[in-house]
Amino acid sequence: MKKIVMIFILLILSSNLFAQDKGRLAGKVTDKSNNDVPLPGVNLLIDGTYYGAATDFDGNYIIENISSGTYNISVSFIGYKAMKFTEIVVKANSTTNLNVELEETSLTIEQDVIVVGEKPLLDVEETQSKTTIG
Numbered sequence: 728m729k730k731i732v733m734i735f736i737l738l739i740l741s742s743n744l745f746a747q748d749k750g751r752l753a754g755k756v757t758d759k760s761n762n763d764v765p766l767p768g769v770n771l772l773i774d775g776t777y778y779g780a781a782t783d784f785d786g787n788y789i790i791e792n793i794s795s796g797t798y799n800i801s802v803s804f805i806g807y808k809a810m811k812f813t814e815i816v817v818k819a820n821s822t823t824n825l826n827v828e829l830e831e832t833s834l835t836i837e838q839d840v841i842v843v844g845e846k847p848l849l850d851v852e853e854t855q856s857k858t859t860i861g
Contacts, residue, residue: 750817752790752825756782756802759828766804766829774799774811795819808832 752773757763765786772779773790776798780788797816803809807829817823 748795748819749792750795750819751822752793752800752815752817753822754788754825754827756786756788756804756827756829758807759830763828766807769802769804769807769827769829771827772801772803774801793817800825802827802829804829806831806833 752771756766756769756771758766765782765784767782767784767786769782769786769788770779771781771788771790773793776793778790778793780790782788795818797814800812800815801809802812808831810827810829812825812827815823815825
């Protein structure tokens with residue numbers, strides 16, 4: 728019985744050692760031209776991973792449980808220029824702060840938006856038969 732208890736304690740201690748190599752990324756996203764007004768709903772993504780976050784009502788965000796290392800961070804929000812931060816270092820057991828100031832942008836009427844679509848020759852989901860002559 729003592730051996731089982733000792734093995735169980737060793738397993739718990741060893742799992743804590745492996746779990747400590749995680750860090751977090753936190754900060755605030757604001758509008759650069761509007762006296763640092765916080766921006767809610769801004770998307771922040773760590774390139775090459777599934778980690779990301781959206782800012783809260785006050786423009787704050789936190790991305791937790793990030794393995795220690797160097798990452799590229801993409802920041803995007805509709806109506807603002809997308810930004811990419813490179814070589815952001817996340818250390819184990821610490822919080823890396825990244826505050827972002829976004830600049831407004833707009834699409835002009837001269838910019839063309841091209842949508843290309845294609846109708847399949849045969850729709851397998853269709854339950855009726857019909858003939859189209861073109």
